[in-house]
Amino acid sequence: MAFMFRRRAWMSTTLLVALAVLAGACSTDYPNSTFNHTTDFNAANDAVWDRLLFWGTIVFVGVEAALLYVILRFRRGSAARETKPVHGDTKLEILWTAIPAVILVFIAIPTVRTIFMTQAKAAPDALQVEVVGHQWWWEFRYPELGITTANELYLPKGRTVNFALTTVDVLHSFWIPQLGGKRDLITNKTNYLWFTPNADIATDALNGFCAEYCGSSHANMKFRVYTVEPAEFERWAAHQARPAVFPVAPAVPAVPSGAGVTLQTASTAPAASDSSAPAAPVAPQLEPYWFPKEQLPSHVIPTTKLPVGLTFDESALAAGDPERGRELYSRSSCIGCHAIAGNPMSMSKVGPNLTHVATRHTIASGLYQNDAKHLALWIKNAPAMKPGSLMPTLGVGEKDPVRKTVMSAAMGGLTDAQIADIVAYLQALK
Ligand code: HEC
Ligand SMILES: [Cu+2]
Known part of the structure; x- marks a missing residue:
């Protein structure tokens, strides 16, 4: 009797597992399929x-x-x-x-x-992209286009891209399951990886990962890849190669409006010719492009939980002022680690390049959405947001989770109101 019962239990468990596997196989949504x-x-x-x-x-x-x-x-x-x-x-x-x-x-x-x-070696006309691994984020450079960015990669469809892979610290591995990889990033050696995204694939946002254990936030070392139309890529690249657009107030061009299509008006101003304009040739600027937020598929939207106990005064965020933020940023520790083209005080390369940080959808290598709240919490206590992060705790009264030291104003710590100003500045860096 007992035997019969056990056999039945065993059979029904087997059947259940088989059904679950079968049902799992019916899903058509494989965002990270190779x-x-x-x-x-x-x-x-x-x-x-x-x-x-x-x-x-x-x-x-x-x-x-x-x-x-x-x-x-x-x-x-x-x-x-x-x-x-x-x-x-x-x-x-x-x-x-x-x-x-x-x-x-x-x-x-x-x-x-x-x-x-x-x-084999990539075709000589391939788009060159330098990938530099850092604990725990990705630096992407397009040397021919004069672009340095972080954690978000744009690739034009139909063109071969040749990645030159290096690391500034430990081993990492570059992997975009949907497109190609993995290939290791090795100290003192450049590895190459190339592929051609098909011309007819969808304009899409894909996940990328570090696939080689590299320390405490290895699992948090992700990135995003946007496969876009060649024309969109050109608009993106032209915009990213320019210095940050700040202040946001409309620039006063030497050329009367209409002839010189400035960045701020590029989306609205037609390339109308003005007969009274001087002959000074103004290079036509392409309308800036970045992947539209509304079109992001759910598998690239981070859902990382916030650390317990880390909060931010939300009313301070609303009062943030970009000009005050720029001034404060430019005399804070930030400039010892970050670069913002267009801000001569900020030229360091320890952390991600922030020139166009507001055009990115995520921060901290795909860990959080790039919005005011997450930026503020990040600046307040990055190591609490991302274990091991090499960006220090900067909020006044905040405790460094590893060193257990508490940040004070005398040590250069920032209040919520100050952080809110810096956030307003960063959010203006489109
Ligand atoms: C000691 C160096 C250091 C200092 C000082 C520093 N940062 Fe960072 N910052 C980093 C590093 C390293 C990262 C990448 C961390 C990661 O993703 O793991 C980073 C990441 C960031 C990011 C996220 C960027 C992205 O694209 O993911 C922002 C925004 C940022 N820092 C802003 C600031 C601001 C504002 C200040 C000053 C208040 C500042 N940082 C001070 C090193 C620093
Ligand atoms: Cu890594």
């Missing part, structure tokens, strides 16, 4: 994988069939229990050496071919 043919790189890898699966399945079915046959045919009580020894059967030994060897050849040829293809 099996989509979105680039030449992952199409080639997937072809190798399919080949392995094909031969692996044949071997599996063959071996299992032979096993079942032997179990049934030579079971206890059957007539065929006496077996004939096969030791020294040359024919048989040649056969079971040759068959696996042939299968290995079928696997080895496409594998080696794919290795050679993906390890």
